[in-house]
Structure formats: structure tokens, C-alpha cells
Amino acid sequence: MSQASRSAEPAAGTPDLVTMMVAISERKDRAAFSQLFEHFAPRVKAYLMRHGANNETAEELAQETLLRVWRKAHLFDPAVAAPSTWIFRIARNLRIDRIRRERRPEFDPEDPALVREADPAADHQIQTNQEGARVRAAIDLLPPDQKKAIMLSFFEDKPHSEIADELGLPLGTVKSRIRLAFARVRQTLGDER
Amino acid sequence: MNARHHPTDDLLLEYGAGNTNEAQSLLIATHLAFCPRCRGIVEKAETLGGALIDATPSAAMSADALQGVLDRLDEPDDAIAFGDATSAPLVAGTDTSIPRPLRDYLAHGSAESVSWRRVAPGIHRHTLAMNAGDSASSAYLLKLAPETVVPHHGHHGEEMTLVLEGGFTDGGKHFIRGDVELADPAVDHQPVIHADGPCLALIVTDAPLRFSGLIPRLLQPILDR
Numbered sequence: 001m002s003q004a005s006r007s008a009e010p011a012a013g014t015p016d017l018v019t020m021m022v023a024i025s026e027r028k029d030r031a032a033f034s035q036l037f038e039h040f041a042p043r044v045k046a047y048l049m050r051h052g053a054n055n056e057t058a059e060e061l062a063q064e065t066l067l068r069v070w071r072k073a074h075l076f077d078p079a080v081a082a083p084s085t086w087i088f089r090i091a092r093n094l095r096i097d098r099i100r101r102e103r104r105p106e107f108d109p110e111d112p113a114l115v116r117e118a119d120p121a122a123d124h125q126i127q128t129n130q131e132g133a134r135v136r137a138a139i140d141l142l143p144p145d146q147k148k149a150i151m152l153s154f155f156e157d158k159p160h161s162e163i164a165d166e167l168g169l170p171l172g173t174v175k176s177r178i179r180l181a182f183a184r185v186r187q188t189l190g191d192e193r
Numbered sequence: 194m195n196a197r198h199h200p201t202d203d204l205l206l207e208y209g210a211g212n213t214n215e216a217q218s219l220l221i222a223t224h225l226a227f228c229p230r231c232r233g234i235v236e237k238a239e240t241l242g243g244a245l246i247d248a249t250p251s252a253a254m255s256a257d258a259l260q261g262v263l264d265r266l267d268e269p270d271d272a273i274a275f276g277d278a279t280s281a282p283l284v285a286g287t288d289t290s291i292p293r294p295l296r297d298y299l300a301h302g303s304a305e306s307v308s309w310r311r312v313a314p315g316i317h318r319h320t321l322a323m324n325a326g327d328s329a330s331s332a333y334l335l336k337l338a339p340e341t342v343v344p345h346h347g348h349h350g351e352e353m354t355l356v357l358e359g360g361f362t363d364g365g366k367h368f369i370r371g372d373v374e375l376a377d378p379a380v381d382h383q384p385v386i387h388a389d390g391p392c393l394a395l396i397v398t399d400a401p402l403r404f405s406g407l408i409p410r411l412l413q414p415i416l417d418r
């Protein structure tokens with residue numbers, strides 16, 4: 001497990017989202033929740049609008065996302081996932097449920113059938129305190145065409161073939177840009193595979 | 194033992210981004226229950242998703258949005274969405290060798306209690322009902338007797354097979370519990386079920402199978418049904 005590159009600090013003035021989440025999780029801290037809301041609700045709303053929700057629906061689902069964050073806060077573990085990762089999952093699942101109207105099958109971490117990693121630490125290799133900042137830094141360093149391709153794959157509800165049409169590029173080119181961008185991010189997160 | 198054959202990294206990223214359809218997601222999520230390696234990759238995709246949301250230009254919320262949510266914080270939590278991974282109590286007869294979420298698609302949580310239809314000698318099929326009726330892909334279980342040779346077939350689209358029990362050999366490779374075989378649209382393949390027991394597999398297709406040869410062509414309408 002490579003942990004050597006774990007040095008990036010959050011930019012000065014960046015609210016400490018982990019501290020907020022922990023305050024919500026441990027003490028049901030409403031002031032911390034308000035701060036978290038101010039930070040994430042407009043971003044989640046933008047995410048949902050990129051996926052085709054109109055202003056009203058996006059507003060409503062962004063509120064719903066943050067409400068779920070509050071209700072599930074007791075499940076938040078800063079050693080397992082960054083707040084942004086956690087909120088992304090909730091927003092993504094709500095989008096699939098309410099905008100796409102599909103089910104989102106997921107594995108159950110408590111499932112007796114779950115095959116666990118032989119080395120339990122490896123199941124959660126990501127130390128999360130500053131991973132958000134490190135991944136953002138890695139995204140900023142991507143070549144613009146890779147950055148655009150990876151943005152589109154997360155922010156447009158479209159298959160790669162349609163993204164390729166939109167960019168006027170061969171499908172293979174789009175796929176390889178997305179692949180390169182993701183490889184770079186995985187490297188940042190200490191993936192040696 | 195951990196799985197040795199995995200979905201592509203591309204597909205794991207798409208699943209993490211939330212772009213796979215229900216049938217694909219079902220197969221991937223079931224594989225994830227078997228595979229810490231792929232769980233790690235999906236987790237990284239989700240971390241990327243979180244960072245992208247964090248970095249994206251925001252859309253202004255209405256002035257009273259925060260107050261509206263603060264007023265609702267003490268409301269009882271009514272809805273538990275599908276996929277929330279809340280551990281429901283296991284009903285009697287549940288077969289815990291089949292991981293969630295696949296188990297949730299089976300009546301009584303067991304492959305034994307669903308209705309099987311014989312589609313060929315040694316081959317039984319059970320189609321899984323997807324919630325999204327208009328989905329371009331379909332998912333079904335196959336139960337295959339030991340040493341069954343599945344007819345030669347090619348594909349119009351993508352096909353993925355996840356082994357749940359037993360195993361098969363195809364193109365010199367062995368696939369056992371937890372493994373995913375990705376069919377190459379360009380290549381005919383002919384899986385042979387291992388002799389040591391029946392094989393249970395989850396199959397997800399983008400498009401109907403295309404069999405070559407006369408007998409398989411007679412099979413085609415049955416398998417497509």
C-alpha cells in the first residue's frame with residue numbers, strides 16, 4: 001500500500017468538511033449541517049441539472065440529498081470515505097431512482113455472502129482526510145481533453161458512444177481519454193495495480 | 194478464493210459514475226460482493242465523482258432552501274430507498290450463498306424457489322424481472338448440468354456471465370464462483386460446464402444471442418423468450 005504521497009493540504013479557507021461531517025454524525029450538530037448544506041447543496045443541484053433535471057426538480061432533490069446525509073450521518077466513518085465521496089453516492093443513487101426511475105443494485109457490506117479482503121486494511125486503502133483535495137489537485141493537472149472526457153462521463157447521463165459523437169471524436173479516443181484520467185486518479189489514491 | 198476474472202475497468206468506472214443500466218449494475222454489484230479488488234476500483238471512481246461534484250460550478254439554491262431542510266430534520270425517516278444496503282432480516286429459506294443484491298431479485302431469496310424453464314437438454318433458465326421495463330438489456334439465470342456443452346454462439350452486443358456456483362471452461366480459461374466472463378462480440382464461444390457439479394450463472398445481455406449452426410438456431414427462439 002502506497003501512502004507516501006499523502007501530503008496535499010486543503011487550500012486555505014476550504015471548510016473542513018470532515019470536521020463538519022463528524023460533528024453531524026456524533027452530535028447531530030445543526031450549525032455544522034448548515035455549513036455542509038451551504039457547501040454541497042448548490043453543487044449537488046448543479047450535478048442534477050447536468051443530468052437533465054429542471055431547476056425545480058434539481059432543487060428538491062438537492063434538498064433531499066442533504067436530508068439523507070443528516071439521516072444517515074450515524075453511518076459516516078471518516079476512516080472509510082471522504083464526505084464528498086459519501087454525498088456523491090447519495091446524489092447519484094437519488095438521481096438514478098428519481099430521474100432515471102431505475103433501481104440501483106449495490107452490494108451490502110453486511111451481507112454474510114460478502115467475500116472480504118484477506119488483509120482487512122486493504123479493503124479500505126484510502127485514508128480519507130485529505131483525499132478529496134488530492135483528487136481535485138490531480139484533476140486540475142489532467143490535460144484539458146482528458147479532464148473534459150472524465151467530466152462528461154460523470155455529468156452526462158450518456159453512453160461513451162454519445163459523448164464521442166458530441167465531441168466529434170472516435171469512440172476509442174474518448175474511451176482512452178477517460179481511461180487515462182481515471183488511471184491518474186487511481187494512482188493519486190495509491191493504486192499500484 | 195478471490196475472483197480472477199473481472200468486469201473491465203471501464204465498466205467499473207461507469208458503474209461508479211452511475212451510468213450502467215439496471216441489469217449491468219445487478220451483475221457488477223453481485224460481482225463486487227465476491228471481489229475486494231473491484232470494490233476498491235469502484236470506491237476510487239466514487240471518490241473521483243465526489244471530487245468532481247466538489248469542483249463543479251454550483252447552481253444557486255433558493256433563499257429558503259436551507260431553512261426548509263432544517264425544519265424537516267426531525268421528521269421521521271419514512272422512505273428507505275432500494276440499494277440503501279440496509280440489512281433486511283433474512284427470511285426463512287434464504288440462500289446466503291447468493292449475495293445481495295441478486296438475492297433481492299429472487300422469490301424467497303433462493304434460486305431453488307424460483308420458476309425454472311428447461312430450454313435445452315441440461316439447461317434451465319429463469320428470467321429476472323428488471324424494474325426498468327424499457328431497459329435495452331436483460332438479465333437471467335442459467336442452471337446448467339455437469340458437462341453440458343453450451344452451443345456455439347456469437348453476440349450482437351455485449352454479454353457478461355457471472356458464475357454463482359460450479360464452473361465452466363471456455364477458450365481454455367476456467368471460470369468459477371465470482372468470476373465474470375466477458376464475451377467478445379467477434380468470437381464464437383462454447384462454454385463447457387465442469388464435471389464436478391451443476392453450474393449456476395447470472396447472464397446479462399445487451400442484445401439477444403445469435404447462435405450459429407442449425408440446432409442452435411432452433412434453440413434461438415427459446416432462449417430469446
Ligand SMILES: [Zn+2]
Nearest residue numbers: 196199228231
Ligand atoms: Zn473483480
